[in-house]
Amino acid sequence: MRIFGYRIPMMASLLVWLVIWEFIGQFELVLLFPPFTEVLSALGDVTTSHSFAGAMQVTATSYVGGLLLAIAVGIPMGFLMGLVPAADKMLNMWVNTFLSAPLSALVPVFMILFGLGTPTVIVTVFMFAVWIIVLDTRAGVLGITPSLLEMSYSFKASKAERLKIILLASLPEILAGLRLGMIRGVKGVVIGQLLVSIIGVGALFQLYQQNFQMAHFWALIVILFTIALTLAGIVGRIEKRIEYYAGARN
Amino acid sequence: MTTATVTKYEGNLDAIQPKNPIIEVDGISKIYNGDVHALDNIKLNFETGHLTSLLGPSGCGKTTLLKIIAGLLKPTAGEIRVKGKAVSGPGRERAFVFQDFALMPWASVIDNVAFGLKMHGMNKAERNEKARHYINEVGLTGFEDKYPHELSGGMRQRVGLGRALAVDADVLLMDEPFSAVDEQTRRKFQEDLIRLREIEKKTFIFVTHSIEEAVYVSDRIIMLSPRPGRISQIIDPDIPKDVSPDDLRRNEAYLNTVEEIWHVIKKYVE
Amino acid sequence: MSLINKAETDLANARLDRKGLMTRVSEMTLLWKVMSLVIFASAWEIAGRSGFNFSFPAFTETVAAFFEMVVDGSMGSAYLKTMEALVVGLIISLVVGISSGVAMGLRRDVEWITLPVFIVMQAAPMAALIPLVTFVYGIGLTSKVIAVVMLAMPVIAINSYKAVRNVSPSMVSMCHSFMGSRRQQIIQIILPASSSMMFAGLRLGIAEGFSGAVLAELLITPTGIGDLITYHRSVANFAHMYATIASIVIFAIVTVGSLQWVENILFRPETRSS
Numbered sequence: 198m199r200i201f202g203y204r205i206p207m208m209a210s211l212l213v214w215l216v217i218w219e220f221i222g223q224f225e226l227v228l229l230f231p232p233f234t235e236v237l238s239a240l241g242d243v244t245t246s247h248s249f250a251g252a253m254q255v256t257a258t259s260y261v262g263g264l265l266l267a268i269a270v271g272i273p274m275g276f277l278m279g280l281v282p283a284a285d286k287m288l289n290m291w292v293n294t295f296l297s298a299p300l301s302a303l304v305p306v307f308m309i310l311f312g313l314g315t316p317t318v319i320v321t322v323f324m325f326a327v328w329i330i331v332l333d334t335r336a337g338v339l340g341i342t343p344s345l346l347e348m349s350y351s352f353k354a355s356k357a358e359r360l361k362i363i364l365l366a367s368l369p370e371i372l373a374g375l376r377l378g379m380i381r382g383v384k385g386v387v388i389g390q391l392l393v394s395i396i397g398v399g400a401l402f403q404l405y406q407q408n409f410q411m412a413h414f415w416a417l418i419v420i421l422f423t424i425a426l427t428l429a430g431i432v433g434r435i436e437k438r439i440e441y442y443a444g445a446r447n
Numbered sequence: 448m449t450t451a452t453v454t455k456y457e458g459n460l461d462a463i464q465p466k467n468p469i470i471e472v473d474g475i476s477k478i479y480n481g482d483v484h485a486l487d488n489i490k491l492n493f494e495t496g497h498l499t500s501l502l503g504p505s506g507c508g509k510t511t512l513l514k515i516i517a518g519l520l521k522p523t524a525g526e527i528r529v530k531g532k533a534v535s536g537p538g539r540e541r542a543f544v545f546q547d548f549a550l551m552p553w554a555s556v557i558d559n560v561a562f563g564l565k566m567h568g569m570n571k572a573e574r575n576e577k578a579r580h581y582i583n584e585v586g587l588t589g590f591e592d593k594y595p596h597e598l599s600g601g602m603r604q605r606v607g608l609g610r611a612l613a614v615d616a617d618v619l620l621m622d623e624p625f626s627a628v629d630e631q632t633r634r635k636f637q638e639d640l641i642r643l644r645e646i647e648k649k650t651f652i653f654v655t656h657s658i659e660e661a662v663y664v665s666d667r668i669i670m671l672s673p674r675p676g677r678i679s680q681i682i683d684p685d686i687p688k689d690v691s692p693d694d695l696r697r698n699e700a701y702l703n704t705v706e707e708i709w710h711v712i713k714k715y716v717e
Numbered sequence: 718m719s720l721i722n723k724a725e726t727d728l729a730n731a732r733l734d735r736k737g738l739m740t741r742v743s744e745m746t747l748l749w750k751v752m753s754l755v756i757f758a759s760a761w762e763i764a765g766r767s768g769f770n771f772s773f774p775a776f777t778e779t780v781a782a783f784f785e786m787v788v789d790g791s792m793g794s795a796y797l798k799t800m801e802a803l804v805v806g807l808i809i810s811l812v813v814g815i816s817s818g819v820a821m822g823l824r825r826d827v828e829w830i831t832l833p834v835f836i837v838m839q840a841a842p843m844a845a846l847i848p849l850v851t852f853v854y855g856i857g858l859t860s861k862v863i864a865v866v867m868l869a870m871p872v873i874a875i876n877s878y879k880a881v882r883n884v885s886p887s888m889v890s891m892c893h894s895f896m897g898s899r900r901q902q903i904i905q906i907i908l909p910a911s912s913s914m915m916f917a918g919l920r921l922g923i924a925e926g927f928s929g930a931v932l933a934e935l936l937i938t939p940t941g942i943g944d945l946i947t948y949h950r951s952v953a954n955f956a957h958m959y960a961t962i963a964s965i966v967i968f969a970i971v972t973v974g975s976l977q978w979v980e981n982i983l984f985r986p987e988t989r990s991s
Contacts, residue, residue: 210830229853286749297973298966299928309772348549351537352563380840387842422841442552
């Protein structure tokens with residue numbers, strides 16, 4: 198997009214939208230959107246409030262916990278499916294099932310099994326994130342050119358060394374899966390807390406809703422959205438740094 | 448100028464098989480899925496210090512045979528002996544050069560070349576020094592810290608070659624090593640290979656589907672016929688060594704040998 | 718390592734017509750799938766009967782509860798109610814999503830202004846907006862439809878956009894070289910060429926739509942499926958609750974799965990997106 202010959206980056210259009218938001222809010226055109234400036238000022242209120250710190254802690258703990266679990270289970274499972282055809286045939290069905298299933302429907306089950314607290318949210322994050330990690334890891338492993346493995350075998354590399362080569366060769370796909378897993382994980386941590394509703398940001402949202410504090414509600418949403426996008430951006434950066442060798446694979 | 452010697456394989460091993468072989472292929476067969484005979488009872492010896500080519504049309508089993516010798520594939524029947532001892536997997540005395548280079552894209556040139564040495568347990572300082580020597584020998588001095596994606600196809604194959612040379616194997620097994628580069632680079636490689644042979648004094652076993660290439664570089668050409676994979680002819684191109692590379696490509700003996708071989712292969716291509 | 722064997726078998730498979738019995742058996746994916754399901758059901762049954770959690774019903778109990786609800790009609794009417802929001806939401810998502818996606822793909826200025834919004838919508842946890850929507854639009858069908866649209870539309874739009882962008886420029890040039898107008902280029906080349914990838918996006922969008930419909934039920938107010946779930950939970954009919962949840966999950970998977978099947982048939986393999 199060019200104005201007067203100057204190239205404007207795409208994300209700058211978001212600023213235009215913020216202006217539009219302000220406009221809509223000030224003139225009360227759509228009830229859903231209070232003026233953006235109100236939301237900005239509510240930000241201060243929200244972040245300094247007593248319950249915010251607690252809510253963020255719950256969110257952070259469950260998110261990190263669930264995600265680490267997803268990585269610890271997902272990457273090895275992806276490896277297993279990529280290297281052992283029998284495992285692939287058995288598990289492929291489940292991975293694809295859970296990828297397209299409405300996982301939110303399973304949260305009531307988690308609530309019964311794990312109680313109305315952080316464990317349920319951790320499990321939710323895990324279930325949201327793990328499947329794409331498995332799928333992409335598997336794709337990475339399957340995509341390795343056989344000659345690279347033959348080469349390591351021909352130089353009598355140990356099993357550990359060969360595993361290391363498999364890991365490095367499929368790293369671009371693994372990181373892509375990780376990025377998508379992290380995004381899904383954020384959705385999971387929010388949905389989990391919304392459904393459990395008495396903890397973390399779920400409780401905060403309830404509070405703002407009950408007190409008709411729309412600007413505060415939006416402020417919390419903006420915070421969550423920013424966190425989600427920043428995380429995605431960070432992993433995206435890491436992906437870019439190893440991108441150089443993704444193309445040189447034969 | 449002498450003409451080439453064309454010897455027909457007729458089951459009489461002794462007359463033409465080397466007396467001092469470094470590699471013995473003894474009755475190797477490879478059968479896939481019960482009825483595809485990729486290789487059928489191959490009996491062959493490779494002379495120490497010679498460059499032998501395996502030549503033939505697609506599907507004749509030459510790459511299969513090379514990989515069995517390398518220990519990368521298991522034969523259905525038969526045995527491979529290296530310096531008299533039977534082998535069943537890869538070994539330090541055999542090094543493989545791959546058609547698609549098989550470089551680790553995340554590692555620098557020097558780390559790639561030193562890889563074999565690393566697998567053999569050499570410490571970092573020693574192996575890097577050795578790697579540098581071979582990087583020099585394949586003509587990549589100055590590129591030690593570059594990555595594969597920064598190199599051309601020809602340069603990448605040199606890295607593969609350097610890696611195979613660095614481990615001081617007795618036998619170098621090369622699987623159509625020059626087929627993935629352009630024609631000019633390929634010719635240069637062939638000339639370099641001949642020069643390398645003089646310096647390194649190793650045994651080379653070379654798979655190619657280019658007749659010109661086989662005749663140009665080899666001391667002996669083993670021709671394989673497909674379905675089932677068998678030895679059809681053995682040819683010793685006796686091309687004079689004192690001719691310059693450019694002149695050699697126009698040498699009558701060379702051209703005649705190429706023509707002869709083409710006639711043999713033509714049958715299988717039609 | 719099996720990848721080495723894979724190279725070996727690829728070499729072999731490349732030139733044979735008949736495969737041995739063992740190869741054919743191990744390739745019967747249907748067999749593996751059935752086995753997998755049997756193992757899953759058995760594990761569920763054992764876990765349920767073990768009584769490790771009083772609220773975890775056995776597999777057979779759950780299946781029985783499911784049929785009970787089908788027979789007494791509660792399952793059917795629940796689905797109809799939930800489908801209202803889902804279908805309306807999906808139709809809106811498809812129409813708006815595909816048209817904006819195509820518009821973004823065709824015009825750089827539309828892309829500049831609209832794409833970042835969709836990118837944000839796809840990456841961010843849109844579910845957080847559902848309570849807010851309820852706040853403003855009440856607990857009726859409107860909010861639920863909005864919930865479905867919020868989750869389904871971004872992925873449909875972005876996939877349609879990518880599909881259009883992915884059309885080979887040389888094909889468009891070809892049309893141009895034969896004096897095709899811009900309109901013809903769009904209708905004759907771009908839309909058909911992008912259809913397979915767009916269909917894939919549609920499939921993803923529908924999966925998200927189901928998620929939105931379920932979330933709407935659970936977060937806004939339970940009618941239909943959500944009602945069944947919360948009711949049975951409140952009277953501790955856990956088998957019925959599990960049966961309902963399993964049914965919606967299976968329904969979603971089957972729908973998306975049949976779309977995949979349609980996709981494979983409609984679009985020739987060489988133009989199929991992965």
